[in-house]
Amino acid sequence: MNKPIIRIPAEDLTRQYQQIRWEIAAAIDTVLPSGKYTLGPILEQFEHEFAEYCGAKYAIGISNGTEALHLALLALGVGPGDEVITQANTYVATAFAVNYCGATPVFVDIEPQYSNIDVKKIEEKITAKTKVIIPVHIYGHPVDMDPLIELARKYHLKVLEDASHAHGATYKGKRSGGLADAAAFSFYPSKVLGAYGDAGAIVTNDDELNHRLRVLRYMGQEVKHTHLEIGYQQRLDPIQAAVLRVKLRHLDFWIEKRRHIASLYNQLLQDLPIEIPQEAEWAYHVYYLYTIRCNERDQLAEFLAQKGIETQKIYHTPVPLQPCYRYLAYQPQDIPIAYDYANKLLNLPLFPEMNDEEVHLVSQAIHDFYRGKGQ
Numbered sequence: 001m002n003k004p005i006i007r008i009p010a011e012d013l014t015r016q017y018q019q020i021r022w023e024i025a026a027a028i029d030t031v032l033p034s035g036k037y038t039l040g041p042i043l044e045q046f047e048h049e050f051a052e053y054c055g056a057k058y059a060i061g062i063s064n065g066t067e068a069l070h071l072a073l074l075a076l077g078v079g080p081g082d083e084v085i086t087q088a089n090t091y092v093a094t095a096f097a098v099n100y101c102g103a104t105p106v107f108v109d110i111e112p113q114y115s116n117i118d119v120k121k122i123e124e125k126i127t128a129k130t131k132v133i134i135p136v137h138i139y140g141h142p143v144d145m146d147p148l149i150e151l152a153r154k155y156h157l158k159v160l161e162d163a164s165h166a167h168g169a170t171y172k173g174k175r176s177g178g179l180a181d182a183a184a185f186s187f188y189p190s191k192v193l194g195a196y197g198d199a200g201a202i203v204t205n206d207d208e209l210n211h212r213l214r215v216l217r218y219m220g221q222e223v224k225h226t227h228l229e230i231g232y233q234q235r236l237d238p239i240q241a242a243v244l245r246v247k248l249r250h251l252d253f254w255i256e257k258r259r260h261i262a263s264l265y266n267q268l269l270q271d272l273p274i275e276i277p278q279e280a281e282w283a284y285h286v287y288y289l290y291t292i293r294c295n296e297r298d299q300l301a302e303f304l305a306q307k308g309i310e311t312q313k314i315y316h317t318p319v320p321l322q323p324c325y326r327y328l329a330y331q332p333q334d335i336p337i338a339y340d341y342a343n344k345l346l347n348l349p350l351f352p353e354m355n356d357e358e359v360h361l362v363s364q365a366i367h368d369f370y371r372g373k374g375q
């Protein structure tokens, strides 16, 4: 008899939907009959609940994570001629948001342990034009924020967390979103907290920023039809807010499932010539992605694909080396660790509804690959 063909996707949003479909339907059904399809009470409730979850005063719903970064930078005072420091290994949106303000992104290499911005390498990049630092809690592991904030305060810079990978992650017991002047979140569907479409938010403790961001996201209006400044049409939709309210109630449970899968992978993969993710003792990693590094990345990905196991090579080109940033003339030697890791990283399947058997199958296939190689 033929062996059954396995198919393990890198991510699968449909399994989760099947578990919560009635809650989702009921939540959407509170929005549709209300006739209130922009702004309104459901959005306000979500904003309140998400701010509370992050341990912060305010959350402002924005149409997506890219615009959350953009509007947050504008509200923090970034404009033409300014510089904003961020890390080389992020999603390109972190950098594009800087360009949308007419400013220039300045890229810093990463530290080798958690693949986050190397705080020790930031100071040499600070100039008179620097306004903001954007640490990205990459793959769900928080950045070491204390020394970063200390450095920012020394130079009177603002700090904006890009927390798009790190809903629920904690740094020294405090949740992401409440660790700096402001934080931008994406709720892109596959994120740790994901909507059913595009969605995002900015979180802050600052009264003035909160006020300015509400004006900026709604065509510069405080009161309808009076436009105080050139604003944007970038509100979070109440239908997505209703979905997010349901999902927020399950978030901690789903994060626990992610952590369980990650710890099983850690156990099963420990004796192989691959580097597995690490977690600092001050961190609570939410494993948005389970990223391994190995020299034979492409062959391994191909081998797994043939076995029906899907993997992803996200961020296989560091942002400063993307064609759109040729004008900044970065070279691989400017960001040696990010460059090296980009050629080695592979994301294994991980989503909260993945079962232990699937984790075992993926791990077994990786063992088979290395056994075959050794022969």
Ligand SMILES: Cc1ncc(COP(=O)(O)O)c(C=O)c1O
Residues within 6 Å of the ligand: 064, 065, 066, 067, 069, 090, 091, 093, 094, 136, 162, 164, 165, 185, 186, 187, 188, 198, 199, 200
């Ligand atoms: C680190 C990071 N920043 C920003 C974004 C942008 O978010 P969105 O896709 O919601 O615009 C993403 C989303 O993929 C991201 O991963």
